[in-house]
Amino acid sequence: MNGKIVVIDYGMGNIRSVAKALEKLGAVVVVSNKTSELNSADGLLLPGVGAFYQAMVNLNDLGLTPVIRNLMSDGKPLLGICLGMQLLLSSSEEGDPIGGLDIIKGKVVKFELSKIMPNTKIPHMGWNAVKQKPGSKFWQGIPDGTFYYFAHSFYTKPDDKTMVAGTTEYGMEYASVLNYGNVYGTQFHPEKSGPLGLRLLQNYVELVENVSRK
Amino acid sequence: MLAKRIIPCLDVKNGRVVKGINFLNLRDAGDPVEIAAGYSDAGADEVVFLDITATLEGRKTMIDVVNRTAEKVFIPLTVGGGISTVEDMTAMLHAGADKVSINTAAVKNPELITRGSDKFGAQCIVIAIDAKRYVVNGKNTWRVHINAGKTPTELDVIEWAQRVEKLGSGEILLTSMDCDGTKDGYDLELTAKVSDTVNIPVIASGGAGTLEHLYDALVKGKADAVLAASIFHYGEFTVKQTKDYLRDKKVVVRT
Secondary structure (H helix, E strand, O other): OOOEEEEEOOOOOOHHHHHHHHHHOOOEEEEEOOHHHHHHOOEEEEOOOOOHHHHHHHHHHOOHHHHHHHHHHOOOOEEEEOHHHHOOOOEEOOOOOOOOOOOOOEEEEEOOOOOOOOOOOOOEEEEEEOEEOOOOHHHOOOOOOOEEEEEEOEEEEEOOHHHEEEEEEOOOEEEEEEEEOOEEEEOOOHHHOHHHHHHHHHHHHHHHHHHHHO | OOOOEEEEEEEEEOOEEOOOOOOOOOOOOOOHHHHHHHHHHHOOOOEEEEEOOOOHHHHHHHHHHHHHHHHHOOOOEEEEOOOOOHHHHHHHHHHOOOEEEEOHHHHHOOHHHHHHHHHHOHHHEEEEEEEEEEEEOOEEEEEEEEOOOOEEEEEEHHHHHHHHHHHOOOEEEEEEOOOOOOOOOOOHHHHHHHHHHOOOOEEEEOOOOOHHHHHHHHHOOOOOEEEEOHHHHOOOOOHHHHHHHHHHOOOOOOO
16 A cells, blocks of 8 residues: 655645656655645645745645644654745745744755855756765665756755755755655755656655554 | 756647657657657756747647646756746646746736746746847847747847846746857857846757857856757757766766
């Protein structure tokens, strides 16, 4: 029996691609914003393209913020992608102030690269290498330094550096993958990163299955 | 380090690719989905669909094409051609496109850039600029053309590029009308000028005939990505050959 992964549909961006990628990997995929569906999931996927403020407003309006927080403290796996990872933090410099999901303590800040490296383009857009923190099953079968597809102007700064599972260089080194318990986040889009992106999603699907079996 | 991107572009009319593709061993060489999947397997970093259909019926077909592509192709997809409202953007992005490219509609209604950017994020909004060279007082200047290049405007390309960045565009797809189709190389002066002026990525387009042309656009033209159609479609070079060539010349590309 394959695990059921609920892709949280809160009106922010490209949900179809990630749902199709998970289906291709054999997961049972449900796209939903209903509390009952989230509660019955074996794992969650929080996608997201767009702005932090609007995303949190949508999650709050749907009543999902406390639901996700509770499921996380119960140890349910979650993978946040791009903005979906940024929402896991406490707050962001993007747009009007609003609290994040606050599952990973820390904040989301804007690239200020003109001071470090002139002519650096923002958004950070395209394929860049991810340096892995060794020892995580999340990276199983994936060579260190694999290129993934990024498209973002803000990045995460978790207070606890042990939660950084991968880093990327763009004018400076920043946290591009986070992991805290069963919660994972990638700043890049694995669903848009070719075969090794799908491999990373497969690792998440397997992790969900392992957790649900326990 | 951020890799330079190699982007094949497909012209799509009524849901079919109009230029010949005969080297990917596809079952259906006219199906954009098959071709995009072939390019993805070959190591392309993104794919662009340019819808050259003029009819409403054709547009609906394009949404179906994007829908099917999202089920099979797991690299970024940009769709351009005929997108003139936020609703058009929504339809394409919901079908599974990652970015939309806007040209004429952005010139006629610059506010559209901001509205799209506010709603979907700057990284979704690519502004396509068709640039034509004019020599004024012995100096090169470039003017923006619209309606598939047929209509000149008063807009200076450099000023327009700066403006679209301010309005919320996340990327510029810059086509030299003078070089397009010549296979004599990209307009390096234009590309470098735009790339130096803006702080968003610039995709160079128009004129690719050899691998050295791609190298020049990325290094001398300072482009972040190169778009090419015929050199890939007719099998003159594969994406892999292109990347091997660039890697040998110390350009960072995705393996």
